[in-house]
Amino acid sequence: MIPIGQGEGLINLEGHTEFDITWPWRRPGGLARGATAVLRVKNEAPGLRFVLPPLLRAVDHVLLVDNNSTDGTADEAVRVAEAAGRSEKLTVRSYPFDVARAGAEHLAVHERSVHSLAYFYNWCFSHVRTRYSWKWDGDMVLTTEGEVSMGDLSWQVGTTDAVIRFPRHGLYVESDRRAFLDLGLRNIEEWGFPMSPDFVYSKAPEWEIRTTPERFEMFALPQGLCVELKWLDGDEFAHWTDPQSFATSLRNRRKRREWTVWNALQEGTVPEGVVEIVAPEGVHVIDHVTHDWLPRAPRPFVVDDPAHAAG
Template sequence: MSATGLANLEGHSDFDITWPWTRPGGLRPGSTAVLRVKDEARSLPWVLPPLLRATDHVLVVDNGSTDGTPEVAARTSQDVGLSHKLSQATYPFAVARAGAEHLATPELSVHSLSYFYNWCFAQVETRYSWKWDGDMVLTTEGEVSIGDLGWQVGDVQSIIRVPRHGLYLESESKGFLDLGLRNAEEWGFPMGPDFVFTKAYEWEIRTTPQPVRSIGLPHGLCVELKYLDGDEFAHWTDPASFATSYRNKRKRREWTVYNALLEGTVLPGVHEITAPPGVHIVDHVTQEWLPRAPRPLEVGLPELAPQSPAQQALASREASESGK
């Protein structure tokens, strides 16, 4: 590592990393959402429109998609009239899967998760960045919140923690929203030498100086799409990579909920939701169901104590909508 960038072990000089803050002219004001994607064509029509509206720029880095992901990204941005805010890049190397495969890969290899992430974010030209996934959809509130943060974090070093909730899709009209886990990962970061990616045990991690201002967004602003007819864990070496790790409570929860739903079981904390006729389940959850849910949004498995007023209101609403 040098003050200006990184060279990879394989000698692919075209994919050496130059830190963007060291380039002539530096970084411009604004924020960029960076999506590292592989076969996310069916999610991007919901992911990109609110994200394009909420940020100054969106960068999609494709890593070997075979489902037309880059074309869908381009078409979606054009359909909402925001193609000028989208740029795309290609990373042609196979990237190690999280877990044991990642742990065995040298950090400066082009196949390393941390090197891949550093290369992706080295393409950013703004002072702030969002580490976004190709299946994360902002709700109506989430879009406004991310947009409002643009002026608040521009000149102050801040990291943003974004809660997201798994939305397991059975069909275009039916899904299961998991509010049984409290989780808020760090997704928003300034661009600079204090905020680069390094290797951790199961995955990459972004370095963060101390002290730094931390802003936690409320629950209900973002859902993560999961398809019951797909392989939601292909980016992990194998289930043992997270099933035995105390560091990955979220992934263990996802594995448990996913397999329970495949067996026809709805676990505590999971809400079965059916969209009205003619409305897609993703639109219904992100634009109607979550924004209308009583606040504060009750997240986390219910305790043995009596339900809170918000929990009671949500249970009553679900019973009414299901006709019970």
């Protein structure tokens, strides 16, 4: 059996030939130098006006894959890119199949099904045309420092095999002027990857996981570069089969923290490690946090270190 990523591509079980996968490194002409941010989105329209402008400035290209949004996500992405004067750097594609939610639903779906998280991710990244890729979410907003750091990296990583770990902090948005920033968890995941057969997606017990070779370089960026938006009036856990399972799974430490913070804030309690932030009049709290508050916050942050924490 040919290892995933080593052949020409993947054929889905359902026979949707137009959604079969051809690995980008197998395409004629190869890959260009540079970095592409890949966003897999569903109903992320409200946050795109904050997410896309700094990202479009920081990377060579942004690929946004819309998965059955009902809130005009794709149109909003195009509008924001046009308003930012960066339309040429945005590509929008559509993935029309319902994708299994993380957890038990994902576990029950075959890895080669168009409904599988792993297949969906591989299909999205198969459209990258640069040598490097950033796995990005439709709710991740760069700070001013983050934009500069990512921009500096994006022209350097096009010829490297390094994996880059990118930190982010949950920002729980209550209103245009009030939000809660979680500095109580050190959340720094692998978000930057070379485009090669060594780095493809396969099925893990509760979500997709990107494969890596035995030996590779890894770099971790400092804290304060990115926030992850959590809308307190929305359903932040809709992409999970059963959020209650966060309490019992050792692999879901980050999600347990988000579940705890979310529910505490809904009840009017601010957990330890969470900072309430009120923006000045006329300034949106997301802009305030990413342009002013976080860049000026004293370092190092007092955060939890998962490497020394129990379950």
